[in-house]
Amino acid sequence: MKLDHRFGPAGLALAAVLTLGAAPSALMAATPADTLVIADKIDDIVSLDPAEAFEFSGVNIVNNTYDSLIELDPNKPGELIPGLAESWDVSEDGLTFTFKMKEGITFASGNPVRAEDAAWSLQRVIKLNKTPAFVLAQFGFTPENVEEMIKADGNTVTIKLAKPFAPSMFYNCLTAGLAAIVDKETVMANEVNGDMGNEWLKNNSAGTGAYVLRSFKPQDSYVLDRREGYWRGDAKLKRVRVNHIPESATQRLQLEKGDIDIARGLSNTDVAGLEGAADVKIETAPKGYIYYIAANQKNEILKKPEVMDALRWAVDYKGITETVLKGQMMVQQGFLPAGYLGSLDETPYSLDVAKAKELLAAAGYPDGFEVTMTVRNDQLRMEMAQAIQNTLGQAGIKVTLKPGAGAEVLGDYRARNHELTLQSWGPDYPDPHTNASTFAWNPDNADEAKLTGVLAWRNAWDPGELTAAVDAAVVERDTEKRKAMYEDMQRKFRDDSGFVPMFQEIAQTALRANVSGFHTGGTIDSATYWYTEKN
Structure with a gap:
């Protein structure tokens, strides 16, 4: 060598x-x-x-080779700090955001960082329209309008949204990786066939990190x-x-x-x-994945509120985390992971077989019922599913496990063909709307709507007033009020939905x-x- x-x-x-x-x-x-x-x-x-x-x-x-206009402080989780912008503001109508760039910063190439680079980087996300582009596109940007909506003027970047959103929502999305500021001159020098340097950047960096x-x-x-x-x-x-x-x-x-x-x-x-x-030492930190049971509300038995309550009381949350999961997950009974704005640390449900039996009897099933639960056939999920099968069985709910490959299990779920299914979900960007808009929002529950990316729709569950609550929270400008709105909708979701949220994944890192x-x-x-x- x-x-x-x-x-x-x-x-x-x-x-x-x-x-x-x-x-x-x-x-x-x-x-x-x-x-x-x-x-x-x-x-x-x-x-x-x-x-x-x-x-x-x-x-x-x-994250380590680029910087964004604004960023999250690694030492203070959830706190926004200046990145390449020294200050930022939003207009009274909530439509126009302005970012003043810091002076004297250069890219790794030596090129100065300009407002033009920042505006072009965000425009580029929309024009390329790769997988993460939806995080910015939801604010009304399209390849046709993005140059008018995101502009540079001197050392200031001005961004206009199509409609008002909560400022915290927009700022949080700007901390995602896709909002990194790239060196326009270097990237465009490596453009091939109009790809805006995409092929070159697949294996190179052009940032300020x-x-x-x-x-x-x-x-x-x-x-x-x-x-x-x-x-x-x-x-x-x-x-x-x-x-x-x-x-x-x-x-x-x-x-x-x-x-x-x-x-x-x-x-x-x-x-x-x-x-x-x-x-050697072991350090732990929460991760974003939420594990949950989804109960198809097309099923006449599972749609009964008492049956869903029985399911919630028939899971041994604490026992599973201590035996099957062994430190890899913690109990989480909301749809937001710990660390997100509005996340809850309340865990009101615990294993109570007697209460579950009473609820089943009240629903008209004193002898229980039979149901199938699909699950991906990896070891951890299978062990989790078997533990759930055991305690549900004690309450009278006889569960037949149907293991399958991820694509097969997800295919059934997306087609609304499951009865029960054990699933996990990870956020797409660091704002509570990312999970609220899939767990608690469903504007059209008809089969024909085919809202396959919306978990409430996959589960054939109509959230009722929660759909409007999600729409209201994403535009609420007062961050404390917005936080309270997510807390309230999670409590309603937790106690009256077609889901049983159970666990949040924990990262276990071993270090010298x-x-x-x-x-x-x-x-x-x-x-x-x-x-x-x-x-």
Whole structure:
């Protein structure tokens, strides 16, 4: 292997690190003091272009190589802070947002950051119309009107919306990866056939972030180099390498040996096996995924309120988190993950078989009933489903499990062909509307509406007044009032819907004891590397 002269005295050690994914253990070495080495599953990466990246691993890279107009503070979850804009404001009618750009910041290329770059970056998202574009398109932007609605004037960016939205909603969406500001001059110099540099940005970076993409090998690894002179202050570590290591046992072995600094894909068994190790620590943080049972309201039995209440009291929430899930999830009985505006920490339901039986009798089913529950056939979900099957059976609800591949189970769900189904849902952007608009909003419950992206519609559940409540909350300008609106609609949803929300996923990250300052991103942000250091 030919070593890059920039590796310096640590070159030989880094060379060993660069082959972690394929080298036998005898060739592995401790990680260099200036390099962070992470094991993770990164085969979800489709593109590194901020306008296209929408998978967790890809957005993690975007978060560390680009900045946005406004951002979330990794040290204060949920708090908005200035990014490339030093200040921002909204007009009285809620339609026009203005952002004043900071002076003196440059892209990695050395090009100055201009308001023109910021406006063009947001326009580009709409014009390319890749997967995440809907996050901005919901504000009324189209390829035809976006140049009129998003403009640069001097060092100010002006954005006009088609109709008023809650300012917090718009600001939250601007913290998503797709709103990263890219270097227009560099990107357009690499344009091919009118693609606005998309093909080039799939494997390159052109941002202002703390790191610059050095290399990316799909389903293998990526390497980020520190950008000297970063406007926030240089990153603590010179280099970050993330290896695609999907096997939990391999991650654990490499962590124990010191061949990696962080393991991000450990099973609960391997996490438990590391507890008490002197040179390893486990850190936890909530993730955005909500696990729930959906009960098809076309089913004459399941549509009865007493039956739905019986389901809620027939789940052993605490027992499942302690035995099956073992620290991988926590009880969450609202549709918003902890950390989101308006999320609830109330958990009024617990296992009460006697109460569930009483409710079934009141519904006209003193001897219970039989029902089928579809579930993806991976180990964790199957174990969860079996535990639910057991306690529902104790109450008299005889559940037949119907396992299947993800596409098969989702196909039944989207076609409204399920009875019960065990599912999970992750937010699309860091604002409560992302979940409220799918769990508690359904303007047309007819089969012909085919609102397949709306979970309430998939479940044939008419939320009634909640649909209007969701529409009202997304335009409420007072953030505290908006927060209270989501709290109220979640309580109504929790107690009177065709869903049984149960758990929220928890990230369990294993680190070498000398590593500090690593942020997973929690429920509303992406991983942050630039605060990470080794002691």
